[in-house]
Amino acid sequence: MRKTLITTILALAGLTIGTAHAAPSLNLLNRDGHGHLTLNGVPMGVPVSSFHECKGDPTTATTPCVLTTPEIDGYGFAQVFGLPAVKDGVGRPVFSGANVTTHHGVIDGVHLVFADDRYVPLFRTATNETVGEPDFTDHNGVMEWHGALHRVYLVLVPEGEGAAFGVVQEDSTP
Numbered sequence: 001m002r003k004t005l006i007t008t009i010l011a012l013a014g015l016t017i018g019t020a021h022a023a024p025s026l027n028l029l030n031r032d033g034h035g036h037l038t039l040n041g042v043p044m045g046v047p048v049s050s051f052h053e054c055k056g057d058p059t060t061a062t063t064p065c066v067l068t069t070p071e072i073d074g075y076g077f078a079q080v081f082g083l084p085a086v087k088d089g090v091g092r093p094v095f096s097g098a099n100v101t102t103h104h105g106v107i108d109g110v111h112l113v114f115a116d117d118r119y120v121p122l123f124r125t126a127t128n129e130t131v132g133e134p135d136f137t138d139h140n141g142v143m144e145w146h147g148a149l150h151r152v153y154l155v156l157v158p159e160g161e162g163a164a165f166g167v168v169q170e171d172s173t174p
Contacts (some may be wrong), residue, residue: 028086028112029149029167037152039110039167040083040098044152048078048102058082066100076102086112094119101168111166117159124156146170 028040036043041064054065061082068078080098088094093115101109114120127145128134131154134143141158148154149167157164 028165037149037167040086040095040112042080042083042098042100042107042110044107044110044167044169046107047105048076048100048107049105051078051080054081071102071105074104076105078102088119092116099164103169108169109166111155111157111164114163114165117163120156120159120163123165127154127156144168 030038030041032038032043034043036045038044048066048068051064051066054061054067058065058067058079058081064080064082066078066080069076078100080100083098086094095112096115097113099111099113100107101111124143131145131148134156135146135153136144143156143158145154151170152167153170155164155166155168157166
């Protein structure tokens with residue numbers, strides 16, 4: 001059921017993003033060979049140290065690498081470079097970057113930053129049509145859909161600086 005749901009989300013987003021042109025399937029959400037949920041190839045639940053640290057200019061990386069920041073109270077952040085480009089039906093990049101959040105060095109969130117605000121309403125509409133209205137929207141307009149995927153939720157950061165689509169590990173602490 002979850003695999004069908006993920007496929008449906010991606011199919012809707014792919015068709016919508018294509019505008020007047022046919023778009024290839026985005027295949028953003030998937031599972032790796034170890035069963036980890038991935039977003040554009042970045043796995044959840046693995047140590048961020050499993051990625052190489054970027055050397056030189058990270059924007060020229062051709063294989064995934066990270067620039068990390070020091071953890072504060074067990075929580076960290078890293079930028080991911082060298083991921084495959086995701087393009088819409090007319091060849092424009094959909095995302096300009098990728099970030100991960102970590103808890104004690106393990107990736108617990110992956111966010112793809114939109115290259116252009118035009119993609120935010122398309123992803124919002126595709127997600128709403130597939131899984132329903134968001135379960136939570138904060139005062140900044142950040143939307144969350146819980147229960148669509150096992151132990152993670154979908155998140156959409158609205159138009160403006162930092163607009164992004166992502167998946168985040170559900171907090172298992174009481």
